[in-house]
Amino acid sequence: xxxxxxxxxxxxxPAVRPGGTPDFSDVKISRAGLVRRxxxxxxxxxxxxxxxxIIRVLNREGEAVGPWANLLSNEELLEGLRHMxxxxxFDARMQMAQRQGKTSFYMQHMxxxxxxxxxxxxxxxxxxxxxxxxxxxxxxxxxxxxxxxMCQIYSNELDPLKGRQLPVMYSxxxxxxxSISGNLATQFVQAVGWAMASAMKRxxxxxxxxxxxxxxxxxxxxxxxxxASTYKAPVVLNIVNNQWAISTFQGIARGGSGTFxxxxxxFGMPALRVDGNDYLAVHAVGRWAVERARRNxxxxxxxxxxxxxxxxxxxxxxxxxxxxxxSDAWPLGDPVLRLKHYLIRQGAWSEDRHKQAExxxxxxxxxxxxxxxxxxTLHSGPHPSARDMFEGVYEETPSHLRRQxxxxxx
Amino acid sequence: MxxxxxxxxxxDAMDVSMQRDDNVVVFGEDVxxxxxxxxxxxxxxxxxxxxxxxxxxxxxxxxxxxxxxxxAYGLRPCVEIQFADYMYPAYDQxxxxxxxxxxxxxxxxxxPLVVRMPTGGGIFGGQTHSQSPEALFTHVxxxxxxxxxxxxxxxxxxIAAIEDNDPVIFLEPKRLYNGPFDGHHDRPVTxxxxxxxxxxxxxxxxxxxxxxxxxxxxxxxxxxxxxxxxFVAEAAVADIGIDAEIIDLRTLLPYDLETxxxxxxxxxxxxxxxxxxxxxxxxxxxxxxxxxxxxYSLEAPVVRVTGWDTPxxxxxxxxxxxxxxxxxxxxxxxxxx
Numbered sequence: 001x002x003x004x005x006x007x008x009x010x011x012x013x014p015a016v017r018p019g020g021t022p023d024f025s026d027v028k029i030s031r032a033g034l035v036r037r038x039x040x041x042x043x044x045x046x047x048x049x050x051x052x053x054i055i056r057v058l059n060r061e062g063e064a065v066g067p068w069a070n071l072l073s074n075e076e077l078l079e080g081l082r083h084m085x086x087x088x089x090f091d092a093r094m095q096m097a098q099r100q101g102k103t104s105f106y107m108q109h110m111x112x113x114x115x116x117x118x119x120x121x122x123x124x125x126x127x128x129x130x131x132x133x134x135x136x137x138x139x140x141x142x143x144x145x146x147x148x149x150m151c152q153i154y155s156n157e158l159d160p161l162k163g164r165q166l167p168v169m170y171s172x173x174x175x176x177x178x179s180i181s182g183n184l185a186t187q188f189v190q191a192v193g194w195a196m197a198s199a200m201k202r203x204x205x206x207x208x209x210x211x212x213x214x215x216x217x218x219x220x221x222x223x224x225x226x227x228a229s230t231y232k233a234p235v236v237l238n239i240v241n242n243q244w245a246i247s248t249f250q251g252i253a254r255g256g257s258g259t260f261x262x263x264x265x266x267f268g269m270p271a272l273r274v275d276g277n278d279y280l281a282v283h284a285v286g287r288w289a290v291e292r293a294r295r296n297x298x299x300x301x302x303x304x305x306x307x308x309x310x311x312x313x314x315x316x317x318x319x320x321x322x323x324x325x326x327s328d329a330w331p332l333g334d335p336v337l338r339l340k341h342y343l344i345r346q347g348a349w350s351e352d353r354h355k356q357a358e359x360x361x362x363x364x365x366x367x368x369x370x371x372x373x374x375x376x377t378l379h380s381g382p383h384p385s386a387r388d389m390f391e392g393v394y395e396e397t398p399s400h401l402r403r404q405x406x407x408x409x410x
Numbered sequence: 411m412x413x414x415x416x417x418x419x420x421x422d423a424m425d426v427s428m429q430r431d432d433n434v435v436v437f438g439e440d441v442x443x444x445x446x447x448x449x450x451x452x453x454x455x456x457x458x459x460x461x462x463x464x465x466x467x468x469x470x471x472x473x474x475x476x477x478x479x480x481x482a483y484g485l486r487p488c489v490e491i492q493f494a495d496y497m498y499p500a501y502d503q504x505x506x507x508x509x510x511x512x513x514x515x516x517x518x519x520x521x522p523l524v525v526r527m528p529t530g531g532g533i534f535g536g537q538t539h540s541q542s543p544e545a546l547f548t549h550v551x552x553x554x555x556x557x558x559x560x561x562x563x564x565x566x567x568x569i570a571a572i573e574d575n576d577p578v579i580f581l582e583p584k585r586l587y588n589g590p591f592d593g594h595h596d597r598p599v600t601x602x603x604x605x606x607x608x609x610x611x612x613x614x615x616x617x618x619x620x621x622x623x624x625x626x627x628x629x630x631x632x633x634x635x636x637x638x639x640x641f642v643a644e645a646a647v648a649d650i651g652i653d654a655e656i657i658d659l660r661t662l663l664p665y666d667l668e669t670x671x672x673x674x675x676x677x678x679x680x681x682x683x684x685x686x687x688x689x690x691x692x693x694x695x696x697x698x699x700x701x702x703x704x705x706y707s708l709e710a711p712v713v714r715v716t717g718w719d720t721p722x723x724x725x726x727x728x729x730x731x732x733x734x735x736x737x738x739x740x741x742x743x744x745x746x747x
Contacts, residue, residue, distance in 0.1 A: 130479070161516045171515040178482060179515035183506040189472055190507070193479025200435065200461045200485070207479070219499065223472035230467055392513045393551050395520075395575045398620065398664035 014249035018319060022329035027305070029331055032059035032275075033066025037284075040292045044270045051261035051271035054305055057280035062341035068284040072121075074348040080121065080279050081343060083141045084113035084336050085358060089365045090136070090146065091310075094153055097369070098167075098314045102377035103153050105167045107133050111309035111327065114279040114335035115240055117141045122286035123176065123208065130178045130191035131210045133168050134240065134308075144175045146368045156376030156383055162392070163384035185211055185218035188237065192228045195235035195293070206234040206293040214245020216260055217253040225301070229267035232298035236289040237264075239301065240276065242308035247321035264301030276306030277335040280342075305332065386410050413603045414610040416587045419561035420450045420526075423568035424488060426614050428458050431486060434572055436463045438473055438490030438526075447492055448528060448587060474500035474525060478507045481521045481577075488572050494527040494581060495541045508577040509552030522575045524568070529557070530638050530685050531722055532585035532595070532731060540722040542637075542686035547579045548663045548695065554578045554619055555662040559586060559640040560607035563660055566617030574619060583637035591638060592645035593733035622666035624673070628655035631679035631744055634670060634696050636662065639683040639732070646737035654741060662692055670696070671703045678709035679744050683737055688716040710747035715740045 015023045030053045038047050057069045064070065072080070091108035098106040109116070116137030123129070129138050139149060151158040153167040161171060171179035178194075181187060191209030198205045211221055216239055228235055239260045243250050250260075257263055264271030270292070274285045282304060289300035307330040311318050318324075343349035376382040390397065390405040397405075414422065427434045436451055442465035445452030455463040466473050470491055477487035491497045497504070508521040531540030547555040554576055558564035564582065571578035585591045589599040590607070602608030625640055630652055633643045636659040647654045655673050659665065674680050680700050682693040693714040700712050715732045723730050 128483075161514065164516070165514050169514070171518050173515075173518040179511060179519050181506060181514075183502060186475065186503060186507050189475030189503075190479035190482065192472075193476030194483045195479075196476055197480040197483035197485045200480075201483075219471055220475060220503075223469050223475055226467050226469055227472045227476050392517055394554075395512070399667065400664060 012251040012255070014251065014322070016323055016326070018321065018323055020323050022323045022326040024329055024331050027331060030054045030056060032056040033069070035066070035068075037067035037288070040288055040295060041297055042270070044268050047270055048265055051265055051273060052259055054273050054275050055281050055285055056275040056278050057284060058278045058338050058342055062338070062345040064280055064342060068281055071284050071287060072280065074343065074346055076121070077279070077339065077343055078348060080117055080283075081336070081339050081349070082357065082361070083117040083137060084279070084339065085361050086365070087113045087117060087137050087140050088336060089358075089361045090140070090149070093365050093369055094150070095314065097153070097377070101379065102373070103155070103167050104378055105314055106153065107168050107313045108310045109134055109136060111330070111334065112240065112242055112276065112306050113137055114282050114339070115276045115304045115306060118279045118282035119208070119238065119286040122283055122290045126176070126205045127207065128176050128178060128191070128194050128205065129208045129210065130187035130194065131180060132184070132187070132212055132215070132240070133180055133182070134212070135210055136168065136170070138177055139170060139172065139175060142175045142177070144172055144177070146365070147372055150369060150372035151375060154372055154377045156372065156381065158372070158375045159384055162388040164388070184215040185220035189220045189224040189227060191237070192224045192233050192235050195233040196227070196231050199231070199234055199296070204294065206236065206290060208236045208238060210238045210240065212245060213239060213241040213243070213250040213260055214248060214253045216263065225264065225267045225269070228299035229269055234293035234296065235299045236286065236293055237299055237301045239303045240306060241303050242306050244308050244312070244318070244322065246312045246316055259303060261301060261303035269299050269301055271301040271303070273303045273305060275332055276304030277332040277338060279335060279339045307332065411609040411611060413608040414561050415602045415608070416558070416561045416564050416582070417448055417450050419565040419610045420568055420582065421452060421454070422610065423565040423572070424451065424454060425457070427488070427569055427572045428454065428462060430614065433484060434486045434488060435480065436488050436490070437466050439466055439468055439492045441465060441490050446490060448584065450526070451490065470496055470500040471503055474503040474508065477523045477525075478503060478511065478521050481523045482511070482519045486522050486572055488524040488526065491525060491527040493539050494529040494543050495538045497525070497527055497543065500525075501546070504547070504553070504577070504579070505550050509550050512576065513552060520575055521577045524571045524578045524580050526580045526582060528584035529581040530583045530585055531727060532591060532638065534724065534727055536724040537721040542684065542717070544581055544662055545686060545690060545692045548692050552576065554664065555581065556619060556660065557581045557583065557637040557662060558660060559583065559637050559658050560590065561602050561610045562607050563617050563623070565610050566615050567619065567660060569614065570616040570619050573616070578619070581637070585638050590641045593642035593731065594645060595728055595733070617660070619661045620664040620666060622660055622669040623658045624655060624669065625658045626654065626656040628653040629677055630654055631681060631741060632657060632673040632677045633681050633683060633741070634659060635683040636660065637685070639685060642732065642734050643683055643737055646734040646741060649734055650738045650741060652741055652745065665699070667699060667703065670699065674700050674704040675707040678707050680708070680712045681737070681740050681744055682712060682714045683732060684716050685732060686717055687719045688714060689719050691716055710744050713740045713744050
């Protein structure tokens with residue numbers, strides 16, 4: 001018998017729950033500009049510290065500082081600001097449309113707009129994303145028609161996916177956006193496979209996989225890292241750590257690894273942690289990793305430190321599991337406001353122009369929404385046919401399915 | 411005509427497919443340098459290089475997951491799961507991903523991949539090297555499931571599966587790799603070299619998916635079987651001397667209802683045989699189909715002969731395996747009903 005006494009069972013818990021005062025004192029924020037920018041062909045073992053720091057460009061004064069700054073022109077940043085504002089306006093309208101009963105479900109991006117919008121600009125045409133449901137910025141920043149997004153959300157007669165998929169589970173091969181599954185994490189290892197194929201065919205395209213902090217606990221995440229590491233696949237593996245997996249705080253998935261980025265260290269791949277609310281930092285690190293992949297130097301794991309301001313989806317209420325004011329206390333701020341302040345400080349933007357742009361963007365989103373709704377919403381107006389349900393299960397509909405379609409009177 | 415074992419026929423199918431189409435790639439555990447634990451990929455890496463045939467980590471989820479990504483890119487992966495018993499970690503990637511990709515993306519992305527896996531028992535492999543999980547695939551919309559019973563079909567069906575634009579589960583009855591095992595485990599097995607179905611033409615040919623084969627024409631009773639059970643049924647029929655019609659389904663989904671119904675309407679009796687467990691097995695589907703489509707031709711209830719609803723045992727292998735004696739008893743019972 002040991003004289004240590006009985007064992008105890010450890011279950012991690014967030015510092016604060018509803019009713020408490022939000023506390024992010026354990027989130028160690030590196031000062032903007034401090035983290036070094038290694039060459040892309042650096043040996044992964046020489047930058048292990050980058051898995052524990054946070055690469056930041058925009059400081060509190062609205063300046064872009066340090067070695068990761070100055071990659072984008074003001075024109076490009078104004079475009080990026082517009083993408084984020086568009087995504088935010090789009091989210092607001094679609095969230096409301098769900099509340100009005102025009103669709104069954106919605107998932108917004110509030111607070112995380114910089115991650116997908118800025119990363120998309122680091123890719124080239126032909127590259128492929130394997131996204132989760134919270135990267136619609138990839139579509140908006142690549143010029144995918146908003147009408148198609150809305151028609152998908154409404155499952156109406158113009159839905160490119162014929163009413164077969166839950167709202168926001170978009171798909172666009174042309175825009176480098178792989179079909180969203182809804183089963184978490186499956187896409188992460190598929191991204192590695194796509195990248196392996198590109199290398200096997202001696203192509204020049206790269207892939208980007210996406211996953212949330214909670215889903216890194218899935219086996220698919222670990223399979224992706226094994227395969228990416230073994231075959232040095234030209235892939236960027238993106239973890240969006242928005243602190244919450246529905247009601248479960250990130251410590252449940254992270255366990256004792258310190259950071260999510262640090263998961264990559266055992267696989268011998270460069271692992272970088274980035275301020276996910278800093279458009280410039282996200283883009284700079286994304287570009288570094290994409291260049292690494294394109295130069296055949298292998299995979300990179302990136303953790304974007306951000307915060308999910310809204311609910312997980314229209315099916316949960318965050319007030320039930322975290323303090324209401326927690327998002328206000330989030331130390332990395334709001335990605336839209338931070339880029340706006342930077343551009344104003346640069347003399348490239350102003351409060352008035354921002355207000356005007358907000359109004360213009362909202363008006364154009366509403367105009368597209370009206371057009372989309374003229375083609376139907378989930379429960380009213382034109383919608384995909386029952387015949388569409390039976391099509392596309394196979395390339396050619398087999399006889400057993402044809403018989404069932406006939407039984408259904410279709 | 412050259413004679414080949416089923417292993418050689420399967421290897422030949424991949425060889426022919428890889429020669430015809432640069433997008434066909436082959437990988438799995440021990441598949442590259444060594445050529446597979448059952449030798450099905452022997453020589454392919456040497457012939458086509460490591461970009462076309464390679465070893466993978468021991469990670470079935472990863473094998474099928476990367477195959478889905480490669481297929482989305484435009485390749486035609488033909489992957490090996492070392493034993494069908496090992497496929498469970500890959501099941502989500504097969505069911506939620508490969509099977510549904512065409513449907514959910516409205517054809518923007520497809521998954522033209524083949525997942526090969528040795529299936530079935532009879533080799534004293536115990537519960538983790540003997541399972542027949544075909545019903546777990548036939549229950550999934552979007553998949554095709556194939557079980558060849560001889561070298562000629564194995565080659566033609568595998569080439570057809572690789573060329574198919576939908577995901578195909580290709581279950582290889584491992585007890586048939588080297589000869590037409592008929593369930594008489596106490597007797598020597600004829601090698602494929604001495605069996606007519608061991609004749610495998612060189613070069614390219616296909617056996618179409620979704621078409622059954624009548625192995626023995628007869629009038630008394632229809633036996634529906636696939637894989638190893640085709641030969642067990644043949645042995646049972648020979649042992650008891652009955653004019654049975656034996657149908658080798660070859661493809662379980664999509665199934666060949668036309669051939670099944672025509673036979674049962676002629677014979678009026680039906681015995682379904684498979685090695686997998688009974689409850690919710692593919693035999694339940696076959697039995698229901700026969701009842702739905704041939705009820706007024708039936709002279710007797712449909713009978714199923716299958717593995718028992720237990721894990722596949724080790725020492726009790728031949729008590730578990732639905733051999734010719736059990737099939738013969740079922741045939742007699744159905745004739746007397």
